[in-house]
Amino acid sequence: MMRRLLYVGPFVLGTLLLAGCMESAEEELMINIEGAIELENEFEEQQTPLIEAEEQEYELFEEMVNLGLQDMDEIEGLVAQASELANERISRMETERESIVAAYETFMEEESLLDDLEGSLREDAEAVFDAMEQRYQVHTELYEAIQMPCKWTSTCMKCF
Numbered sequence: 001m002m003r004r005l006l007y008v009g010p011f012v013l014g015t016l017l018l019a020g021c022m023e024s025a026e027e028e029l030m031i032n033i034e035g036a037i038e039l040e041n042e043f044e045e046q047q048t049p050l051i052e053a054e055e056q057e058y059e060l061f062e063e064m065v066n067l068g069l070q071d072m073d074e075i076e077g078l079v080a081q082a083s084e085l086a087n088e089r090i091s092r093m094e095t096e097r098e099s100i101v102a103a104y105e106t107f108m109e110e111e112s113l114l115d116d117l118e119g120s121l122r123e124d125a126e127a128v129f130d131a132m133e134q135r136y137q138v139h140t141e142l143y144e145a146i147q148m149p150c151k152w153t154s155t156c157m158k159c160f
Contacts, residue, residue: 024116050093060082114126
């Protein structure tokens with residue numbers, strides 16, 4: 001939930017702030033924000049399957065740990081399932097990442113429109129652009145932190 005708020009919040013704020021004074025630069029910025037939101041839908045669609053795959057992978061790992069060496073055939077089957085789940089997570093995270101990068105790039109294309117805004121509207125729009133930049137940086141760090149263990153898990157599962 002917090003993750004979704006982190007990604008959708010700045011867009012909603014930007015939409016509300018810019019909706020009141022619609023002129024050409026404002027209209028263009030609104031269209032751009034809406035386009036970025038549309039691109040991030042793919043990100044949101046990946047969340048539930050990612051969480052489910054991670055939970056299933058954890059359950060399989062726990063089951064493997066609890067089995068003894070005499071159950072090696074069963075462990076090998078669980079390893080195959082866990083490896084598939086790890087690969088699914090990697091694939092979904094790639095899709096998620098592509099969505100965030102596309103939304104960020106689309107959004108930031110219109111940063112030059114800030115020059116056409118004045119007063120508090122400009123300040124509000126700058127705050128939205130700053131929030132988008134921070135979101136992108138946080139997502140990049142999160143993506144890198146999660147991607148490495150997933151690849152490690154996938155590699156480790158191949159050792160069985």
